[in-house]
Amino acid sequence: MKRRDFVQIAGLGLGGMMLPLGLLGNSNPVSIEALLESPLNVLQKKQIADAALNTAKSNGATYTDVRIGRYLNQFISTRENKVQNIVNGESYGVGIRVIANGTWGFASTNDVSPEGVKKATMQAVAIAKANSKFQTDPVKLAPNASHGEVSWKTPIQKNAFEIPVAEKVELLLAANAEAQKNGASFVNSNLFQVNEQKYFASSEGSYIDQDIHRIWPTFNVTAIDKAAGKFKTRQAMSAPMGMGYEYMNPKQEDKLSGVVPGMYLYKNSYDIIEDAGLAARQAKEMLSAKSVDPGKYDLVLEPNHLGLTIHESVGHPLELDRVLGYEANYAGTSFATLDKLKAGNFNYGSKLVNIFADKTQPGSLGAVGYDDEGVKCKQWDLIKDGVLVNYQAIRDQVHIIDQKESHGCCYSQSWNDVQFQRMPNVSLAPGKDPYSVQQMIKDVEKGIYIAGRGSYSIDQQRYNFQFGGTVYYEIKNGQITGMLNDVAYQSNTQEFWNSCTKICDASDYRMFGSFFDGKGQPSQVSAVSHGSSTTRFNGINVINTGRTI
The missing domain is CATH 3.30.2290.10 (PmbA/TldD superfamily)
Incomplete structure (x- = not known):
């Protein structure tokens, strides 16, 4: 090549x-x-x-x-x-x-x-x-x-x-x-x-x-x-x-x-x-298109965009080996430390936020019947009603969190690499009540609709971050008024997920995916999907990436 x-x-x-x-x-x-x-x-x-x-x-x-x-x-x-x-x-x-x-x-x-x-x-x-x-x-x-x-x-x-x-x-x-x-x-x-x-x-x-x-x-x-x-x-x-x-x-x-x-x-x-x-x-x-004015906006994030935010701010910090410090030399650690899980009440997001891991989702990149340790794959909760309830762990890890059964998320990229804990499909559950994207737009007075992935940055503990997208549209008084340029939003993981105020129903549920998610030393890649419906986050700080100070 x-x-x-x-x-x-x-x-x-x-x-x-x-x-x-x-x-x-x-x-x-x-x-x-x-x-x-x-x-x-x-x-x-x-x-x-x-x-x-x-x-x-x-x-x-x-x-x-x-x-x-x-x-x-x-x-x-x-x-x-x-x-x-x-x-x-x-x-x-x-x-x-x-x-x-x-x-x-x-x-x-x-x-x-x-x-x-x-x-x-x-x-x-x-x-x-x-x-x-x-x-x-x-x-x-x-x-x-x-x-x-x-x-x-x-x-x-x-x-x-x-x-x-x-x-x-x-x-x-x-x-x-x-x-x-x-x-x-x-x-x-x-x-x-x-x-x-x-x-x-x-x-x-x-x-x-x-x-x-x-x-x-x-x-x-x-x-x-x-x-x-x-x-x-x-x-x-x-x-x-x-x-x-x-x-x-x-x-x-x-x-x-x-x-x-x-x-x-x-x-x-x-x-x-x-x-x-x-x-x-x-x-x-x-x-x-006009350049965005910095400030606080309500963000309407479509699944192809939100999947990357889920990947970085939920998927990676809830990998148990990262929590334990095994990835510190290469990919960082996690703010979601063991004491937060043991407390049983750590507020990861609003009560609307239900995030689950699943190696069996049809059509997903991570879908298999059995992982690379021969464990039958399944679905399990990571965040329930906004509260941290579990991590992602494999056979030689689960005893550390006082569990007796592997989650079935061990994977190797090839026959000549050793298998280790890899992220399963990690997804945001859709809203339970009928609610469309069009209805969500009508409920926003000052906001931005973001579709598709863009550049991003997140710290080594997966806490403070900045995300861009592919296309951006301004929302004023419930109407799309035109395209915007130079948009990126900044937040921290806990503040961001607690700002989640509305999730569209299952009819809008779609998956984003990463074909080449890197981890480990020597580095390996794996494929993983992240499902969600279009979701609204209120009062998020938006910056203008085209302006210099």
């Missing part, structure tokens, strides 16, 4: 969330035909897993899990009327994790054979025994029932890898053409597709075969005013989803009317051509 192409892709409003190494060369380039092949059947996978399990036991391991992983990806990049890049990638191998002498050990190999995994398993046991000399407290694993031989698949209708590349290129180029027809000076579009084929086996008797699919169409358009020497950009309003190629076939019932004429938002399918045309028109409108 050329440096210029990387810079363009990395600048697509990812908000600091990085591209997966597999899409940039960590995996082996293969043909599309090879992507559709299956090197091992389930019986062969079980035989290889058993070779590792038996070897670990005979060498003194008290617990073992084996992950046979085949990670496939396809990335298509276009600019205006040209194809810039098409990448098919495959990464294939086995990771073995053991407990010996009360200590973790891990090793991996790309030799997917009984002999290869035996050698890697002996290395994992040797590492555990070496580490045990420095381990002060033995690993404590929460109980996990044996699931026997089970399977789970993302319920896709169309496998994106089976769709001809030419058809996908044609769609991206059509979106580019629509953007240019509506006034875009430049446009690039991209399509990411991922398929994780994962087989998990453990010494506790589970043999779990999973087939996981994700997709993300996106673009960036730029409109230029040459006379004024100005330019404005608008990125796609798409959300990465845990779906197949059916996401790219728009359905009328999935299209929700926005707050301005001609503006549509998308729920469970996506019209990239329609959105590209709207993006170009909005980018042109931004060139002449």
Whole structure:
């Protein structure tokens, strides 16, 4: 991949969330035909897993899990009327994790054979025994029932890898053409597709075969005013989803009317051509839109925007390893310390705020049947009626918060990386009473409607923050009066969520997602979604990002 192409892709409003190494060369380039092949059947996978399990036991391991992983990806990049890049990638191998002498050990190999995994398993046991000399407290694993031989698949209708590349290129180029027809000076579009084929086996008797699919169409358009020497950009309003190629076939019932004429938002399918045309028109409108006056405003935040705020101000600070300080060197700590959970009355937000974690939400990026420790996934509450009630924790963590069952949120980005606690889907529950976006706008005297993601900044404890968006519209006396520029809002996590005064009902519920959420050392990425309905926050401080002091 050329440096210029990387810079363009990395600048697509990812908000600091990085591209997966597999899409940039960590995996082996293969043909599309090879992507559709299956090197091992389930019986062969079980035989290889058993070779590792038996070897670990005979060498003194008290617990073992084996992950046979085949990670496939396809990335298509276009600019205006040209194809810039098409990448098919495959990464294939086995990771073995053991407990010996009360200590973790891990090793991996790309030799997917009984002999290869035996050698890697002996290395994992040797590492555990070496580490045990420095381990002060033995690993404590929460109980996990044996699931026997089970399977789970993302319920896709169309496998994106089976769709001809030419058809996908044609769609991206059509979106580019629509953007240019509506006034875009430049446009690039991209399509990411991922398929994780994962087989998990453990010494506790589970043999779990999973087939996981994700997709993300996106673009960036730029409109230029040459006379004024100005330019404005608008990125796609798409959300990465845990779906197949059916996401790219728009359905009328999935299209929700926005707050301005001609503006549509998308729920469970996506019209990239329609959105590209709207993006170009909005980018042109931004060139002449007025700059915001700083001050206090009521904010109406649509789900594609609010998802990132949820991710940063709720998802990350409620990861138990971050709370415990394990991430301090890389990603920071958390203001939501253990004493706040133990108190049982820490006011995280208003009584309207109910935020839950869920690894089973249909269509979400994090949806799986079982996590990478073989724990059956579920939903659980993090914030109930505004009060902090739980964290995100895995098998060797939950005893720290006096719980006896893993939350099922352990994940590894590949077979050659060790699994650890990762953020599940973290979502804001919709309002219980019928209430539309249009009604919410009518209830606002002085406010701003914000849609789409933008730049953000948040401190190392996930407390003080600033967020921007993609498009902004001023609200006066219950009416949208026009577009705004240079908007960002500032608050702290507790003050912000306590300012939540109204949430639209479930008919407006949609998901934002991060394909590439980074964490850990060595760093890994994971995919996670955040659902919400359009939500109102009163009296939030808005600054003008275009003015200098």
